[in-house]
Amino acid sequence: MSTSSAPARIANLWDDAKAAGMTEAERLVYRSNLLGSDKRVTNYGGGNTSSKILETDPLTGEKVEVLWVKGSGGDVSTIKLDGFSTLYMDKLRALKSLYRGVEFEDEMVGYLPHTTFNLNPRAASIDTPLHAYVPKPFVDHMHPDAIIAIAAAKDSRALTHEIFGDSIGWLPWKRPGYELGLWLEKFCLENPDAKGVILESHGLFTWGDTPRQCYETTIATINTAMDWLETKTARSPAFGGEKVKSLPADQRRAIAARLMPTIRGMISADSHKVGHFDDSDAVLQFVNSSDLEPLAALGTSCPDHFLRTKIRPLVIAFDPANPDIDAVIDNLASQIQDYRAGYAAYYERCKHDNSPAMRDPNAVVYLMPGVGMFTFAKDKATARISAEFYVNAINVMRGASSVSTYQGLSEQEAFDIEYWLLEEAKLQRMPKPKSLAGQVALVTGGAGGIGKATAVRLLREGACVVLADIDTGGLKAARDELIAAFSPDVVRTVEMNVTGEAAVIDGFAAGVVEFGGIDILVSNAGLASSAPIEQTTLELWNRNMDILSTGYFLVSREAFRLFRAQNIGGNVVFIASKNGLAASPNASAYCTAKAAEIHLARCLALEGAGEQIRVNVVNPDAVLRGSKIWTGEWKEQRAAAYKMDTDELEEHYRQRSMLKRSVFPEDIAEAVYFLASDMSAKSTGNIINVDAGNAQSFTR
The missing domain is CATH 3.40.225.10 (Class II aldolase/adducin N-terminal domain)
Structure with missing residues (x-):
């Protein structure tokens, strides 16, 4: 069913040496993970597997037959033992006496918790009766594309018989539930030699007397369908042939x-x-x-x-x-x-x-x-x-x-x-969405301490994050760390030089294609420099202005364009500095550029308010730990400005603060989250100082 050359068939991955040392329940996990490892067998969260296993009853000490079946909401590719429901088979069979007919089949779901074995908290799925009443110890239910192609054909019953003869049966469409479980039981009893059944418009049930036999029947059935379809579909163009050409x-x-x-x-x-x-x-x-x-x-x-x-x-x-x-x-x-x-x-x-x-x-x-x-x-x-x-x-x-x-x-x-x-x-029963669920943030300077801490804080609240930085190695390290902590779905990276107009436009476009849009811009790209005014070169001055002023302008402009295209508001948070409000010796270029950031934010707050685009500022001070700007000359330059050793700086800044406390990247990230979330929905044009207290930087 490939669009080009024929795809390889699904491999038989069963390994007797691996399975031999497992318990029967562990073999169920093994079988499930093998089946789920190939999306041609079943899609994410789809299908389920089961084994009927003799277990020791914790109340009587006697051996009882227990159905282990994939619980509600699980995925067979990653499922573990705790993903399976466990239910007494004798109690499941006894439910038949309570069944009042197809009009009342949904009420049978309410009885399933009463059949739970060993107080297992995993909720049983609606498909439980389909596995329970198949009179075989091992059952697979999968959703392979090749099988559903047959199941969704108008003459699927005839096609099933043409392909499989009597080895695989066919049942007409029936919504999953108790009645379908009884249909499957009836089919098995009337067709004892059948190895499985195709459910119209639904999928495939297969079974076996051993876990390996069940698994191999599933794989063989799918491969047979793939073989048959390949011989048939090669004769004519798919979907009536090509009408238009793809763009590059x-x-x-x-x-x-x-x-x-x-x-x-x-x-x-x-x-x-x-x-x-x-x-x-x-x-x-x-x-x-x-x-x-x-x-x-x-x-x-x-x-x-x-x-x-x-x-x-x-x-x-x-x-x-x-x-x-x-x-x-x-x-x-x-x-x-x-x-x-x-x-x-x-x-x-x-x-x-x-x-x-x-x-x-x-x-x-x-x-x-x-x-x-x-x-x-x-x-x-x-x-x-x-x-x-x-x-x-x-x-x-x-x-x-x-x-x-x-x-x-x-x-x-x-x-x-x-x-x-x-x-x-x-x-x-689904958990309440997190505060930033469905929102996308782009963080410049994302590989640094404040950028990465900000990403973590936003990710924890359900946002997706695009990390932008010029540091390729740091960007990769940050990406790997965040993916390991969260998931590959919610983290993307883009190399971006914020001083380049084309680079900024391309970087935003890359983030948009990944997540569909952007809601939060955290403008955090930075550098630091220190020099007396007579030693401040034009190159140093321009470098500060390019990154800290022009760079903030370019990313803000692109964010505004995007926010207006989306027309659902937006948030911009600038990471400025205490130095944007309070002068500092030997840092005129840096302080001036940071002051420009703050005034730009005020201007943008005026421009965006009518469209619910909020713009606010966080002013850190002396964030030494994890900050990239403190790993280079800046640390030595600031120590020289204050006539002390570099290892004395952190204590100096702590004692200089009114609260006598150090400021960390996570503290800045908390302020960013506040300004980016609905907790500050009525705030724009504001500044939050996160500096442990500095009277010179009071905004009023």
Whole structure:
């Protein structure tokens, strides 16, 4: 199903030597991680695995049969032992006597906690009965693209029999739940020689008498489907053939940098969204095709795909042969409004008396011919995963439409999954968003002590961060440290010389393509110099002005342009200095440039207020630890100015302060967070001194 050469088949990674020394529960983890290691087997968070294991009952000391099954919200690629629910099989079987029929199947979820073995706190998923009632000890349920391509075809039952004969069965579409569990049990009892079953529009169930047999059946079944599809799909062009040509890669990214903030602004009125851009070969083949619009309108088939990507994507009207981006932007508002109206109409057509209130009516997936795909969600990981799911859906549509007619879920079935009361209850259990969730910060001087501490503080509150710095090595070290502490999704870096106009423009564009926009600018790039006025060279003077004045102007100008394109406000925080308010000996260039920063911030606060763009200043003083400017000549120069040794400086500054306390990068970061967050929503044009007290720098 590749867009070019045939992909390699899924490898059998089972290693008896590794598995031999494991407990049965550990082999379940091992099997799950192997299956999850290849996204062609299942997507993020999708599918589940189980083993029925004899365990010692902690109450009776007797051996009992226990179902170990992936718990709610887990991911098989990374799951550990604590990610599995454990339930008594005898109690699960006893639930059948309480079942009142398909109209009441949702109430069975409430009984599952009563079957818990050994007080396991991991909540059981809705798929638990599907595993419990398959009369085999080891069961895999996966969502492979190759299988779903067959499951989503109009004649999927006939295709399943053509490919697999009687070894793999077929069941018609049924929403996951208790009833489907009983269907699977009935199928297994009536087809004892079958190794698995394809569920229409859903995925694959396979089983075995040993963990290895179960795993190998899963892999073999998927590879058989891939082989069959390859022979069929090679005969005709995918998606009706190419309608338009892709633009060059650099032009695609430039368009993404212009459009993503506009889209983001239009859909972030209630809560900020984070974006993701994908122009992979699979995406481009789809968005450039003749069948783009009719196939996109059908939506996805697999419930996991649908929950991540909504009822359907929005196709942006665009002709790559006439790339008029201004016209696209002018048309976007009406396209997005039409999508919202269509979503509201869908909700009204399909809602039930007890349906939850309509959720966000904006699209998640935006498809643009010649350019690629944008996805927007509450955070970067969700936006990225939504894109991955839609790529899965593209693969499914390619396969199904090449061998048959692709069919998505019916509108009512799709609604009943999206607004399922059990799904709503799951959403209500989600933790409250952090204070900066959905927001993106760009921090200049990001490799230094204050820059990195600021990034940590903002990341802790849920923001995504772009670190910008001229120091390549320091930038990489900071990136690695922050990714290890947080995640690869939320940290990006860009080399940026803030004194170069083109470098600043390109740096902002790079950050925008990664996250969809920027909400917070922390202007922190800096240097320090010390020299008596008669020894201050023009080169030294200009260097201070270039970095500390012109550099702050250039990044602020780019931020303002972006904030106005998004039209959802914004925050600028300057890291200035006590020296911007209080004169200091032998530092005229530095002090003057810092004073210019402070006055620039005041001017910008006036310009941005009408559009909820706030501009404020943090004035540090004597931040020695972790600060890059104190690792060079500045430390020696300041010690010389005060006629003392360098190792006496920290104590000197501490004693000079009114509070007799040292100031650290984390203290500056705390002030930045306050000014960037809604805690200071009614403050602009202000200065916070973080200097342990210095009467000379009092602002009034």
